[in-house]
Amino acid sequence: MTTHTPSALEIDRRAYRTRQSRRSVLVAIASTLAFAIVVWVTIVATPGWAAVQESFFDPQIALAALPRVWDGFLLNLQVLGLSLVTVSACALLVALLRTLPGPVFFPLRVLAAAYTDVFRGLPFIIVLYIVGFGIPTLTNTRIPVLLLGTIAVTLTYSAYVSEVIRAGIEAVHPSQRLAARALGLGYTQTLGRVVLPQALRKITPPLMNDFVAMQKDVGLISIVGAVDAVLAAKIESSQTYNFTPYVVAGILFVLLAIPTIRLTDWYTARLRRREQTGSIL
Amino acid sequence: MTALLRAESLWKAFGDREVLRGVSLELSRHEVVAVIGASGSGKSTLLRCLNLLEPIDDGRILLGDEDISDPRVDANAVRARFGAVFQSFNLFPHLSVIDNVTLAARVVHKVPRKDAEARGLALLERVGLADKAREHPDRLSGGQQQRAAIVRAISTEPEVLMLDEITSALDPELVGEVLELVRQLAADGATILMATHEMAFARDVAHRVVFLDGGRIIEQGPPATVFGAPREARTREFLARFTS
Numbered sequence: 001m002t003t004h005t006p007s008a009l010e011i012d013r014r015a016y017r018t019r020q021s022r023r024s025v026l027v028a029i030a031s032t033l034a035f036a037i038v039v040w041v042t043i044v045a046t047p048g049w050a051a052v053q054e055s056f057f058d059p060q061i062a063l064a065a066l067p068r069v070w071d072g073f074l075l076n077l078q079v080l081g082l083s084l085v086t087v088s089a090c091a092l093l094v095a096l097l098r099t100l101p102g103p104v105f106f107p108l109r110v111l112a113a114a115y116t117d118v119f120r121g122l123p124f125i126i127v128l129y130i131v132g133f134g135i136p137t138l139t140n141t142r143i144p145v146l147l148l149g150t151i152a153v154t155l156t157y158s159a160y161v162s163e164v165i166r167a168g169i170e171a172v173h174p175s176q177r178l179a180a181r182a183l184g185l186g187y188t189q190t191l192g193r194v195v196l197p198q199a200l201r202k203i204t205p206p207l208m209n210d211f212v213a214m215q216k217d218v219g220l221i222s223i224v225g226a227v228d229a230v231l232a233a234k235i236e237s238s239q240t241y242n243f244t245p246y247v248v249a250g251i252l253f254v255l256l257a258i259p260t261i262r263l264t265d266w267y268t269a270r271l272r273r274r275e276q277t278g279s280i281l
Numbered sequence: 282m283t284a285l286l287r288a289e290s291l292w293k294a295f296g297d298r299e300v301l302r303g304v305s306l307e308l309s310r311h312e313v314v315a316v317i318g319a320s321g322s323g324k325s326t327l328l329r330c331l332n333l334l335e336p337i338d339d340g341r342i343l344l345g346d347e348d349i350s351d352p353r354v355d356a357n358a359v360r361a362r363f364g365a366v367f368q369s370f371n372l373f374p375h376l377s378v379i380d381n382v383t384l385a386a387r388v389v390h391k392v393p394r395k396d397a398e399a400r401g402l403a404l405l406e407r408v409g410l411a412d413k414a415r416e417h418p419d420r421l422s423g424g425q426q427q428r429a430a431i432v433r434a435i436s437t438e439p440e441v442l443m444l445d446e447i448t449s450a451l452d453p454e455l456v457g458e459v460l461e462l463v464r465q466l467a468a469d470g471a472t473i474l475m476a477t478h479e480m481a482f483a484r485d486v487a488h489r490v491v492f493l494d495g496g497r498i499i500e501q502g503p504p505a506t507v508f509g510a511p512r513e514a515r516t517r518e519f520l521a522r523f524t525s
Contacts, residue, residue, distance in 0.1 A: 017352055
């Protein structure tokens with residue numbers, strides 16, 4: 001229903017805006033070119049570049065290393081997939097424990113708080129060592145690295161994610177609980193049907209961020225002897241004295257992260273659109 | 282007398298829904314104009330467009346002699362000359378009342394904190410909120426919050442004050458205190474453009490009443506005429522529905 005034909009003034013304004021956006025594009029192109037020149041002069045045109053290219057970006061070695069690195073990468077993916085499930089469940093549980101009201105649950109709250117304190121403070125590598133070498137010694141059995149890696153990732157990341165979830169739960173305005181309880185919903189029902197859905201919507205961006213961090217941290221399981229992408233790259237590169245396999249593994253991890261990062265951007269943009277009434281502020 | 286604020290045939294659509302369809306309006310200095318009309322008639326959109334909070338699709342807005350709808354104009358500088366009060370107060374919950382009131386003075390107009398607070402406190406005193414200055418908005422009643430929001434809007438001495446249904450979210454018993462404040466501001470010579478459902482108040486305080494329907498101005502004139510002897514059938518229909 002566009003019954004209105006724009007006035008000369010409006011057409012003028014639109015032309016001005018088009019000119020402005022065209023100018024912005026030109027400015028962007030110019031600054032990109034300038035940046036490219038700076039990169040070329042400071043990196044590519046330096047005498048060491050050829051050597052760097054040879055030992056880091058050798059296409060033949062990359063191609064030769066790819067099958068093995070890819071096999072290792074599949075192990076990373078398995079750890080990641082399992083951890084996604086376990087971290088979600090454990091983190092939610094810990095967050096719920098920490099927010100339980102009432103004096104009866106005091107020990108549980110303290111336990112949950114102590115857990116998040118310890119495992120957010122502990123460097124991930126130390127957790128990996130403790131889990132990777134400690135648990136097999138303790139139980140005196142061979143435990144697949146897939147399981148050990150998953151346990152280590154879960155211990156560390158559940159601590160971070162549970163704190164994000166707790167922050168989300170506490171960010172839901174108290175009036176929402178009031179309204180739900182007034183309708184007769186119990187504590188658990190209020191949490192499950194009113195508080196958590198709003199909390200999860202608020203914390204999706206930071207959760208996605210933690211997920212991206214987790215995607216690359218699964219690459220550390222190589223230090224407990226798992227032949228993942230990183231260790232496979234190490235084996236390959238020790239055979240050729242060339243660092244290109246590491247670059248191949250790195251590229252695989254980046255390719256894995258990009259869809260999640262884009263998804264996060266898209267989701268936050270959608271949230272912004274939904275919550276904003278004015279279009280220009 | 283030249284108009285302080287002049288809108289010339291404003292058009293505004295959200296998607297394919299046309300909300301303003303050629304609205305022209307003038308506001309003189311010290312004039313109080315009430316915009317009435319059903320929900321969805323475009324009152325709020327009109328106020329937002331005039332405040333440059335919403336881009337217009339066509340038309341022109343003049344503040345004095347300056348075309349403020351020109352894309353080359355610094356919209357922030359223009360908005361700093363307006364004051365706005367919203368239906369749901371929109372006070373900043375993380376700031377105390379006095380910080381809400383002095384924020385624009387300190388950050389936009391670069392008034393030293395001491396001077397801004399002295400002036401803010403004097404204004405709060407005038408509206409009976411001096412003792413609430415250090416409280417956060419959530420501790421105030423709706424009427425108190427809205428009075429604080431009005432103080433926030435007038436603290437920078439805006440040239441035009443825009444009030445967007447400022448009593449719609451209030452209890453009937455709290456409406457009075459807010460309207461009394463607006464009445465005082467009007468008596469002091471403030472230039473006010475208000476969208477309102479308070480017909481009795483509009484009739485009492487406004488110099489001119491504008492009836493908006495379907496994104497067009499159907500009728501405007503002195504309150505006695507618009508309320509007492511409306512010319513248009515649509516106006517009569519609206520007013521009848523409103524008073525029954």
